[in-house]
Amino acid sequence: MKKIESPELKEFRAEVNKWLTDNKPAKPSFPLPQSFTEVGNNDQFEYLKAWQNKVYEAGYLGMAWPVEYGGRGRPQELQDIVNQEMLNVRTPLMVNAVGLSWAGPTIMKHGTEEQKQKYIKPILTADEIWCQGFSEPGHGSDLGNVQTKAVRDPETGEYVLNGSKIWTTLAEQAEHMILLARTNPDASSKYAGLSFFLAPMHAKGVEAKPIYKISKEYGFCQTFFDDARIPAESLMGEEGHGWMIAMSVLTFERGVTGGQAGGNLFEITTVRDVHDTAVDCIRDGKPSLEDPVLRDELIDLYISERATRLSKHRGEHSALLVPERMHGLGLANKLVGSEGRQVLNAFAVKIQGNQAQLYMDDENAINGGLWQHGQLASFAGSIGGGTSEVQRNIIAERVLNLPKSR
Amino acid sequence: MNISEAPLHIDCSEELGLLTEAATNYLRDKSTFEEMRKLAETDSGYDTTTWQELADMGWLGLAVPEEFGGSGLGIPELTKIFELMGRFLFSSPFLANTLATQAILQSNSDGHIQDWVADLCSGSKIATLALTEPNNDSWEPTAITCTATKNGDSYTLAGTKNFVLDGQNADTIIGSFMIDGKPALIMLDAATTSSLSQLPEQLVNHARRSTRINFDGVQVPASAILATGDEAVKVLQYVFSLTYILLSADMAGTANGGMELTLEYARVREQFGKHIGSYQAVSHPLVNAMLLIEDSLSLVYYAATVFDGTWGGESEIAGRMAKSRSAEASDLIGRRAIQSHGGMGFTWECHAHLFLKRAQWGQYAYGDPTHQRRHLAALIID
Ligand SMILES: Cc1cc2nc3c(=O)[nH]c(=O)nc-3n(C[C@H](O)[C@H](O)[C@H](O)COP(=O)(O)OP(=O)(O)OC[C@H]3O[C@@H](n4cnc5c(N)ncnc54)[C@H](O)[C@@H]3O)c2cc1C
Numbered sequence: 001m002k003k004i005e006s007p008e009l010k011e012f013r014a015e016v017n018k019w020l021t022d023n024k025p026a027k028p029s030f031p032l033p034q035s036f037t038e039v040g041n042n043d044q045f046e047y048l049k050a051w052q053n054k055v056y057e058a059g060y061l062g063m064a065w066p067v068e069y070g071g072r073g074r075p076q077e078l079q080d081i082v083n084q085e086m087l088n089v090r091t092p093l094m095v096n097a098v099g100l101s102w103a104g105p106t107i108m109k110h111g112t113e114e115q116k117q118k119y120i121k122p123i124l125t126a127d128e129i130w131c132q133g134f135s136e137p138g139h140g141s142d143l144g145n146v147q148t149k150a151v152r153d154p155e156t157g158e159y160v161l162n163g164s165k166i167w168t169t170l171a172e173q174a175e176h177m178i179l180l181a182r183t184n185p186d187a188s189s190k191y192a193g194l195s196f197f198l199a200p201m202h203a204k205g206v207e208a209k210p211i212y213k214i215s216k217e218y219g220f221c222q223t224f225f226d227d228a229r230i231p232a233e234s235l236m237g238e239e240g241h242g243w244m245i246a247m248s249v250l251t252f253e254r255g256v257t258g259g260q261a262g263g264n265l266f267e268i269t270t271v272r273d274v275h276d277t278a279v280d281c282i283r284d285g286k287p288s289l290e291d292p293v294l295r296d297e298l299i300d301l302y303i304s305e306r307a308t309r310l311s312k313h314r315g316e317h318s319a320l321l322v323p324e325r326m327h328g329l330g331l332a333n334k335l336v337g338s339e340g341r342q343v344l345n346a347f348a349v350k351i352q353g354n355q356a357q358l359y360m361d362d363e364n365a366i367n368g369g370l371w372q373h374g375q376l377a378s379f380a381g382s383i384g385g386g387t388s389e390v391q392r393n394i395i396a397e398r399v400l401n402l403p404k405s406r
Numbered sequence: 407m408n409i410s411e412a413p414l415h416i417d418c419s420e421e422l423g424l425l426t427e428a429a430t431n432y433l434r435d436k437s438t439f440e441e442m443r444k445l446a447e448t449d450s451g452y453d454t455t456t457w458q459e460l461a462d463m464g465w466l467g468l469a470v471p472e473e474f475g476g477s478g479l480g481i482p483e484l485t486k487i488f489e490l491m492g493r494f495l496f497s498s499p500f501l502a503n504t505l506a507t508q509a510i511l512q513s514n515s516d517g518h519i520q521d522w523v524a525d526l527c528s529g530s531k532i533a534t535l536a537l538t539e540p541n542n543d544s545w546e547p548t549a550i551t552c553t554a555t556k557n558g559d560s561y562t563l564a565g566t567k568n569f570v571l572d573g574q575n576a577d578t579i580i581g582s583f584m585i586d587g588k589p590a591l592i593m594l595d596a597a598t599t600s601s602l603s604q605l606p607e608q609l610v611n612h613a614r615r616s617t618r619i620n621f622d623g624v625q626v627p628a629s630a631i632l633a634t635g636d637e638a639v640k641v642l643q644y645v646f647s648l649t650y651i652l653l654s655a656d657m658a659g660t661a662n663g664g665m666e667l668t669l670e671y672a673r674v675r676e677q678f679g680k681h682i683g684s685y686q687a688v689s690h691p692l693v694n695a696m697l698l699i700e701d702s703l704s705l706v707y708y709a710a711t712v713f714d715g716t717w718g719g720e721s722e723i724a725g726r727m728a729k730s731r732s733a734e735a736s737d738l739i740g741r742r743a744i745q746s747h748g749g750m751g752f753t754w755e756c757h758a759h760l761f762l763k764r765a766q767w768g769q770y771a772y773g774d775p776t777h778q779r780r781h782l783a784a785l786i787i788d
Contacts, residue, residue: 005413275407275787295783296776302409302786303727303779306708307701309414314704317418319426319486322662322703329700336697392693393686400669400692402683 013081019058020089025051033219034267034373036097037169037380040217045173048095052126055091055263061100062124062261065108070121071261079262086264094263098170099123099130102252103178105259107198110237110245115198119176124261131174131201133165133223134246140167141390143180144190144243148225150181150197152239157232159183159197161205161225167384171208171221174201180246183239194242197234204228214376253385254334269341269374271302274348277367283353294351301344308336328399335391338381345375408786410720416704417711422483429490432463437494439757442613445497450575451615452498458529460500467527470507475524481648485655485710489703492659492768495760497613499532499572501652505645506533506580509591512641512715513632518593522578531596535645536567536581536619545773547582547642552621554583554592559628561585561592563621569771573604573617580632581621582642589639591632598626611767613760643722644715649772650725651709654732657768658702661736664743664761665695671747682746691742698735705731718785726782730775736765
């Protein structure tokens with residue numbers, strides 16, 4: 001079973017490659033974010049929004065989503081090809097990441113017909129940006145314990161929100177939030193009291209206050225709810241089903257389940273990029289790439305990068321999976337990806353030797369100090385979306401079948 | 407940077423799926439801890455009845471064309487068998503015999519192929535390779551100091567080889583020697599092989615058998631030469647690249663076996679009123695080991711997919727990458743297996759050490775991770 005791309009797919013790949021190359025927007029005067037969690041100012045936002053819209057209009061986003069909601073009703077393998085070519089051509093990232101990759105698929109899976117009609121198309125066009133209101137100041141990893149209250153007004157059917165969410169990426173730009181809130185504080189378990197909302201961000205009593213990130217740029221917010229009233233239709237599923245839907249969101253977010261609209265959410269950096277920086281680097285008076293210890297590390301990173309990519313291909317053949325953990329690869333995606341990026345960035349700083357001390361705004365910084373920035377930014381991956389420690393707990397329990405750590 | 411831009415892929419035939427099921431069942435049944443511990447105490451280290459069963463199932467000639475008495479399957483299928491043998495700690499001269507058979511086939515020496523290959527596939531004869539030397543302790547195929555000197559119609563051998571896998575079980579030995587400064591492969595006939603004085607080696611994996619052999623003064627006819635010069639180098643490179651894959655598969659399988667043993671214990675052993683597997687200091691390193699094993703398997707089957715036995719390109723690169731990562735995976739889980747069993751793990755009776763020992767042997771045979779990455783750096787970076 002040699003997998004060879006059919007002539008039609010090859011042709012499609014070439015067509016996509018050409019379109020992306022021809023239409024890739026010119027580099028702006030300001031630095032672009034390397035991930036959607038780093039959209040820190042309006043220039044970046046508008047630039048990226050225009051690009052997502054253009055990609056959608058060209059038919060290259062939401063390709064496998066149904067036509068009646070704004071998708072293109074085509075096979076997933078075409079969208080996969082587009083995604084790959086976006087990385088190859090190195091086009092800018094998709095700014096409506098939360099919408100495209102987790103809110104959207106969640107609505108497609110759990111939403112009503114009306115909700116699909118209303119929300120899906122503007123997600124694809126980037127006209128309506130989404131954010132995610134899960135974490136709270138008091139509860140992050142212990143997501144099941146969130147305390148933001150949603151109380152149903154028996155007269156109007158509206159829900160009244162009080163409390164606060166935090167680390168809300170894109171909250172300032174967002175039109176809607178996927179929100180996990182407590183409708184029943186007296187439920188039989190902490191999970192049973194939770195409900196899931198598709199909440200408007202522009203309701204009275206909702207306020208997003210930006211927070212400086214580690215890099216002193218904006219990107220996430222604290223979102224406050226002060227007697228904010230949201231319509232009855234904001235509820236997704238039934239009251240008390242919030243935890244189940246939130247878990248479904250996380251499988252999309254962590255790449256365990258497919259169904260995302262497509263497009264890249266990060267700028268991908270590869271070992272080749274690090275190597276290209278390394279050729280100009282000097283450590284302790286000698287070219288960094290002549291140092292046997294650094295060579296060894298670079299090759300180890302290369303082996304990891306290849307292995308991660310190859311695991312996707314091995315995943316297609318059940319005979320090549322370990323029978324005791326057929327689903328292990330999918331659950332490990334997020335951990336492997338985020339930690340891989342972290343060690344790669346750290347190494348790209350290390351090879352700079354004495355110059356590694358410089359940061360972004362220094363005119364002498366190697367490669368504009370992007371690796372130094374990337375090294376800091378890489379913690380977004382190992383903390384956001386569930387920390388690496390929590391990912392290891394999940395793998396230990398669900399893949400290795402070990403008893404719960406809590 | 408010299409990185410292949412060809413789209414990545416991994417092949418998996420329908421036969422491989424069927425073989426996996428059959429081989430898993432067979433090896434789980436045959437290769438119990440008790441049985442393997444018993445065999446480890448014997449001189450030969452393997453069971454002749456089982457060996458005949460392997461032949462009958464077509465495994466001894468799995469990747470040998472049918473016209474020469476084999477099963478006509480490919481390297482990926484062979485790789486799967488090695489993975490499963492590692493998984494169940496199976497011991498036999500399978501690696502030695504497989505590599506020697508492939509060396510003969512690659513030499514294109516019709517006479518030797520006719521004389522030997524069918525017998526090696528049917529289990530009636532066993533062959534092995536004598537490649538590395540205590541003289542230089544090199545892991546590279548052409549670092550040969552043993553010599554064969556022409557002496558009338560015959561050749562006189564000199565020098566010592568070590569780690570001759572299953573030397574004591576072999577009916578024929580194929581060694582690498584220098585003839586007039588050029589590498590050559592020489593195949594000893596049964597009579598010469600049985601007259602050699604072989605010194606059994608004590609390996610860290612006590613289930614394995616190998617010998618050290620001094621060839622000084624051994625006479626062989628010119629017809630013993632399998633390949634010389636560039637031809638011999640090609641065969642050696644082919645054999646080494648294949649070994650990287652097969653040993654990597656063995657180590658990845660061994661790692662999976664060690665993982666299962668450790669998980670079973672971590673799920674039932676209780677301390678401080680909780681199962682030890684619920685402690686993250688126990689579970690998280692096992693997750694790390696699992697990620698290394700998954701990497702290893704992906705690299706192993708990729709290497710099997712792109713294998714062509716040549717040196718300098720993606721086939722060599724893939725094999726060395728697999729060897730580097732699999733060695734680390736099996737080493738880590740071997741250590742965690744012992745540590746996670748506590749005092750029990752330090753005993754001979756506990757099976758945990760069997761996995762670390764097999765991993766250690768596989769790691770240091772044919773080049774450890776540091777060695778592989780040094781060669782990869784030359785291939786990829788420069
Ligand atoms: C860049 C970025 C963007 C984000 N965007 C969003 C967003 O859009 N929406 C949103 O809702 N949230 C977002 N988050 C929040 C993120 O999901 C949380 O920060 C994360 O889940 C951790 O929660 P916490 O911050 O409360 O840390 P804590 O849960 O307090 O964790 C602190 C430390 O304790 C460790 N720890 C906690 N519990 C365990 C355990 N059981 N076992 C072992 N170790 C444990 C953690 O791993 C961590 O190292 C974002 C975070 C970042 C960094």
